[in-house]
Amino acid sequence: MxxxxxxxxxxxxxxxxxxxxxxxxxxxxxxxxxxxxxxxxxxxxxxxxxxxxRPAVYAGQAACSDCHEEQVKQRAAGSHRGVACEACHGPLARHAADPSAAAPRPPDPVALCRRCHEADAAKPKNFPQVVAQDHSGGEACNSCHQPHRPKV
Amino acid sequence: MTGVEGFMYPNEVELQWSALIVLYPYITGLVAGAFILASLERVFKVAAVRPTYRLALLTALAFLLVAPLPLQLHLGHPERSFEMYLTPHRSSAMAMFGFVYLWYLMVVLVIEIWLDYRADIVRLSQTRRGLTGWIYRLLTLGSRNVSPESRRIDDRVGWAITVIGIPSAFLLHGYVGFIFGSVKANAWWSTPLMPIVFLFSAMVSGIAAVLLLYMGISWRQKRKVDMLCLDTIARYLFYVFLIDFSLEMLDLVHRIYEADESFRSLDFMVRTRLYTSQVIVQIYLGTVLPILLLAATQVLRLSERLRRGLYAAAGLLTLAGIFAMRWNVVIGGQLFSKSYLGYTSYKLEFATREGLLTTVFLMVLPLAILWGLLKLLPPWPEREAA
CATH class of the missing domain: 1.20.5 (Single alpha-helices involved in coiled-coils or other helix-helix interfaces)
Known part of the structure; x- marks a missing residue:
């Protein structure tokens, strides 16, 4: 062994x-x-x-309607009613807490609208979509459409 | 859109798995194949292939060391890959593969090579000076016992490890096929035959690689090639290749006969975008032609010189064909849309992290490692002495 x-x-x-x-x-x-x-x-x-x-960066829909009643009303009547304010305007909890401390930056209408509405064959057929270049030639969308209630 | 034909979903336009992911199954295949060739001598007692036993083991080790690198370079955070050892997720095939890899590297290859070379290592530790002397002394682990009894124990343990090593090598490469075969959303990959086809093609490529390396090294060092050894390896290559080819054709016939909803789309892809790499390179040049060349060496009486030439040609074609097979699986599986209505294209970049230069570097690196291993652990010491 x-x-x-x-x-x-x-x-x-x-x-x-x-x-x-x-x-x-x-x-x-x-x-x-x-x-x-x-x-x-x-x-x-x-x-x-x-x-x-972590501090919350989104204020939530209710906080917007406290001050911006007119825009909230318009949005609720149009096809953007399912889109929250902060989806386009960005997170605004600091602005809601103290409106003078952080002013929201206005979104760039050309880039922002295209993010959802640029034509893509993978999107559902009934979703409003355009080839932006052919549709407006690069002009800002809000020169014809009202983004809170997007009708021409 | 450039390179896109028909309808592609937005996330299908750009290929996520590049040429490096082609390289990964190719390299692991060479490892598994080389090891199976080594086991022919050790377990199945095919004495004729003895001259390539050590070369096959060192080839397997050199390629295995490089095998994870293509994956590491593909990752955005390669350092995180180590976490699959620290906090393994048991439901992840890739995480479990890390353990298969480690097992195969450390328990199978390293121990088997160490046991086989131990007597040489002890001898070299006593004769070499300087840094190499230190390396050999380290490799002896402080034991210089090479008595016949200790070598007999080594032989028995080595045999047991090779026996364990065969299923491990099968697991290692079958696993790579499994990773593709289990992607049920991809009709080009999703087949239970995938691990088996990968395994046999691995054996084919590994045997062909060792055959070529043996011929190349012998030619470079002006040594006479053992023709019996070469003939035997070529015979086994021929047999395994026939099985591999039959399995691939079985898969093809099954797909054609089953003709499910993906068939027309995949059939179109093979006839157009994959025609050169699949039909010309993989099937005709990389499979049928080498099988015919090897068959010629089996049925005709040819001179040694001619046989060597045919083996070299068959080996090179085989390696190119198996590389094309990996390419067609990995890249082909990403060229068609899951809607079966469109096709995209893959453009290999040049000097980028996953480009051609990196791919070539990773293919040459194992050969450089092998060169170092052959210097450190000469496979034919009796010839060195002579």
Missing amino acids: RNHVREAEHLIRLALVFLAGGAAFLLIRQAVVPPGFGVHGHYRAAALEENRL
Whole structure:
């Protein structure tokens, strides 16, 4: 038996090298895998709390109607009624909290309208879409359309 | 739109999987094939291929070391790929592949090569000085015991590892086919035959690569080629190639007979955009012609010189054909629309991260690593001494 062990000594050394490699891997894993990983799922549990603590950047539709009643009314009567104000005007929680602190930037009507209404065969047929270049030759859409209630 | 014909969904116009993803199954295929050739001698006792046993193992190691690089270069954040070892997701095929890769590299190839070379390593550690001497001494792990009994133990353990290695090599490459075959949304890929076809084409390419390397190295070092060895490898290449070709044709016939809703679209693609790479390069030049050349060496009495020429030609054509097969799978699978109403095109970039230069570099890199391994661990030490 002892003879066998002596003759297989190199294999024991090899096994030790692999064990050392395995142990090093476990140590690295211990050090770099963030605590709480896998508690709720395949992610860091603390990420939930971190996300919750991030300040909200969108004010929500109700906040807009407090001051901009006219525009909200127009929007509700037209085909953009399903589009939230901040979908075009951007996140405005800071503006809602203090209107003088952050003024909303007016959207660029050429680029913004094309984002939804540029013709693309993959869009449903009944969705209003145009080849902007042929339709207006690059002129701003709001020179003919009223974006809050988009009729010509 | 340039390069687009008919109707494509917006996210189909540009190909996401580039030439590097073509290279990945190609390289892993060479690994698996080279290892299967090595196992012929070790497990199946085909003594004639003994001269290529070590060369095949070193080839497999050199290519395996490079195999993940095409994937790493394809990733936006390659450093994150290590996370699949740290926090593996068991439902992800790619994450599990990381473990298959590690198992095959460390447990199968490295140990088998180490056990086979141990006596040489101990001998070289005693005769070499300087840095190489240090490397050999490190590789001995401090044990200089090369008694007949210890070598007998090495041989038995090595045999067991090769036996484990065969299913591991099958798993490694069958797995690459599985990754494509399991994409059920893609009619060009989604077939349970994919892992099997990949596996046999891997064996074909690996055997052809070792055949060519053996001839090339012998020619470069002005050594006489063992013709019995070469004839035997070519015979096995011929047999495996026949099985591979039959499987690919079986897949084709099945697709034609089944003729599901994707058939007309895919058929059109093969007749147009993939015609050169699939019909001309893969099937005629890369499969039928090498099979005919190999068949000629089996049925005709040819001189050694002519046989060597035919083997070299068949080997080169085979490697080109299998590369075309990977290309047609990876690139072909992204050229047609899932609506079956349109086709896009792929333009290989030149000096970009996933361009032609990188692809060529990654194809040459394993050969450079192999050159280093052959220097460090000469496969034919008896000839070195002579």
